[in-house]
Amino acid sequence: MRHLLGIRGLTPEEALGILDEAPRYQDVADQPVPRVPVLVGRTVTHLFMEPSTRTQASFQLAAKRLSAEPLSFVPKSSSLTKGETFLDTARTLASMAPDIVVVRSAESGAPHVLAREIPTAQVINAGDGISEHPTQALLDAFTIRKHLGRIAGVRVTIIGDLLHSRVFRSNARLLTMLGAEVRCCGPPTLVPPGLDRLGVRSLLHLEEALEGAEAVMVLRIQHERMHASFIPTEREYYREFGLTGERLARTDNAIVLHPGPLNRGVEISSEVADGPRSVILDQVRNGVAVRMAVLAEIARSSPRSQRTDG
């Protein structure tokens, strides 16, 4: 795998390969010295054009546990020149001959631009605009498989802001590719037309969408959506779409996932978030292992390892 630009472009074999490798890396965390010499001497540059605490920490920890040299590159971007900064940043970065670049951007397609502009680097998408967040989808799929024993045939319901969610897009692609049955539901203002192309079934009413679900994925609702009048108020959102214990009872004893950070009392009740079916903290744990598996897989096809391996 040269890059991980999105789930789009990934084959089912490649995706399953990462999920199969991840447990090995999960064991690393439990070792006395949680470190393996997979990426010794390689730089992993974290180019975060958009603030992110969790994903960046998760990637940094993954890189460190693989013995890579993690480098943070967090340019100050003014809203006026953010695009220009990005191109110039890419060129600056290119001059340093980085091995792996983990990129997060508010712009859809930024990892594609980076992969084009830095032909020597390998690019991992850590979230781009409203497009994709492939490592999040991989860790979600890993978590579902870990708890339910399979992905094929699993009934997954995704709730929330489907219009702006890269987590939704990557998950819809990956889960349907691996044979899950994906239903989704959100306020009609946040459900774009044409979702059937992603292979998911979009339902108007939450009760119907939850019926018989084995896994429920709750998406984070952004505060700014209220200003743009996509939803009237947070209170109203919770009334219509918040995942409560009562609503969860309609499912087939579903596990509950959330990419974090949580808005308690908006998209999810504390009762559910902290309840027995919540796997939210396990997702975070799995995230490091899955990202280690992705980094290791990418490194295998690096130009550098081909040189070393002859």
Place this chain on the structure above:
Amino acid sequence: MDPTGDLDAVMDLRFAEGRIAAVGEDLAEPGDRVVDVDGLVAAPGFCDMHVHFREPGLEYKETVASGAAAAVAGGFTAVACMANTDPVNDSPSVTAHIRQLAEQAGLAHVHPIAATTQGMAGERISEFGSLKEAGAVAVSDDGLPVGDPAVMRKALEYSRLHDLPVIEHCETLELTGEGAMREGAYAAWIGLPGIPAASEFIAVERNIALAEITGARLHIAHLSTERSAAAVRRAKAAGMRVTAEVTPHHLVLTEEAVGDYDTAAKMKPPLAADADREALLTAIADGTADAIATDHAPHHEDEKKLCFQSAPFGIVGLETAVPLVLDRLVTSGAISLARAVRLLSTGPRRILGLPGGHLRPGSPADITLLDLEATGTIDPESFRSRGRSTPFAGLSLKGQVAATWVGGREVYSRNAGR
């Protein structure tokens, strides 16, 4: 080939003093310079009624001279350029300045379109009378559509005084929001904010309603949706003075051309669904659309190299339009060659009140010579335009511009490459 007189024959054209002196057989007189164009089609000079030449103010994107060079290389003897320069063309001095720059370039005729409102701010209408006197052929706030319906109504009412067409880029900016491509399955698929089709057709329907109550001449720029085309068709059937244009890219491509966030497929209105494209093909064939116009909108390479959402809207079109029309519309059988010439020459000239559009004695000796058999590959590096962004790069097309004549003078020849 003169579509207005159903003329399609092997004949001589005799020019004198920059005008067509005669059309017929064996016209050569002693002392004449004879140019043999055997095998080529001579059409009345093409006119692109929708281009952006960026001068004054944004010369790094395009100048009047580079734009005019691109025009003649693309087979256009005349263009009409939009007012969104810096400063905006809302004053007779800017209008006159653009015309002067075009005269210095000495290539295509460049007809300025003045701003509908002062500063294109959408508040107070411009000085239509003085602007027309200075050479403006129409008014338009292209790119910054007139939002306030009361202002639009006044512009349409006032335009009747000088019989100036009001050209409107029909878009409801509130519905466009942060949209970067057409809303629909492809936008949902690759994760880009969408521009709904309603952003266009609601504005089309509003402006047609305002044209109806004012009796003014309304020209709808770059139709892109099925429903917009239907609205124009209804207005024409009702006898209104409404005209419309379609771009080659909306006739050839769909939203899928965005591919992997390709900024060469980012323009307004955005590329639409295949059903829209089919409806536009019908519109150019049945007379709903009067013109094919490119919306030539050059940007600097650095700007179009940004990420999709940050990159500006707009692609170049002058040097790709005619081969696209010949290969994708005429050869494919969507329209006849005569209809193509009407859409590229007669139609736009009629709307703007320009001479030509036919090959009758007395009209300007502005001729586009076509080689229907020649095949060429679109190579942005060879463009005369300063803009290079086109979704058609590398496309091989049959049917090329062989030469362009303006005022009885050859200003471009494919063989000479100048």
